[in-house]
Amino acid sequence: MISPPAIAVVPLATYYMIMSITPGPNNVMLTTSGATFGFGRTLPHVSGIVSGCALQTFLLCIGFGVVFVYFPWLQGVLKWCGAAYLIYLAYKLVGARVAKAKAVAKPLTFFDAAFFQVVNPKAWVKAITTATLFLPPGTSAWAAGVRIFTICALVNFVSGSIWTSFGVGIGKLLTNEFRLSVFNAAMALLLIGTAIIVVV
Structure with a gap:
């Protein structure tokens, strides 16, 4: 007979994959990074998302969600900070010449990606509902939190790798500065659209 915790693994993994693989700020940024820097240089970004989201969920499982009960205004602050950061990233994508940007740009680090989850509204929704x-x-x-942390981390790594690989595939088509400019502009618009949805 299968124990109840084992039964919960399948619906948890399914739900978390749906929440992780659908479009959102993380996936837009991973696609852009994969197209610009390749899979290997984007791995720290993927790992940061994996760790940040899984830790977020773990902390809520062990009771840290009570912070939002006592300080409900924190949700609004995080929402606006997240929107502002998305707009900043959009500006960085289109605010500089592509040739110059490629020469000096660097992929997001592990800690940058992990810390972004603090102000990422979709990450909070995913963590709270999970x-x-x-x-x-x-x-x-x-x-239970450790078990959920492990499942969420594995699922997030698969999801992040898929979006990064998608970006790598797109990157092979961006053979000149014009195409890369158009791609960056499209990704910037998606980030701005996400920021608007977050605060509306």
């Missing part, structure tokens, strides 16, 4: 729906009642929050 902790709420899949934390088994009557079990140790720490033990």
Whole structure:
């Protein structure tokens, strides 16, 4: 007979994959990074997202979500900070000449990507709903949190790798400065659109 925690793995992994692989700020940035820097140089970015999102979910599982109960205004602050950061990234994509940008630009670091999850609204929605729906009642929050952390990390790595690979494929088509400029502009518009959705 399968134990209840084992049964919960499949719906948890399925739900988290749906939340992770659908378009959002992380996936737009991974696509852009994959197209610009390739898969290997984007791996720290992927790893930062994986660690940041999984840790976020773990902390909510063990009770840190109570912070939002006592300080509900924090959600609004994080929302606006996230929107501002997305607009800043959009500006960086189109605010400089492509040739110059390629010469000096660097992919997002592990810590940059991990810290971005603090102000990433989609990451908070994903973490809150995961902790709420899949934390088994009557079990140790720490033990369940570690299990959920592991599943979320694995799923996020797969999702992030898919979007990065998608970007790498697109990058092979960006053979001149004009095409790269158009691609960067399209990604910037997606980031701005996401920022608007976040605050509306």
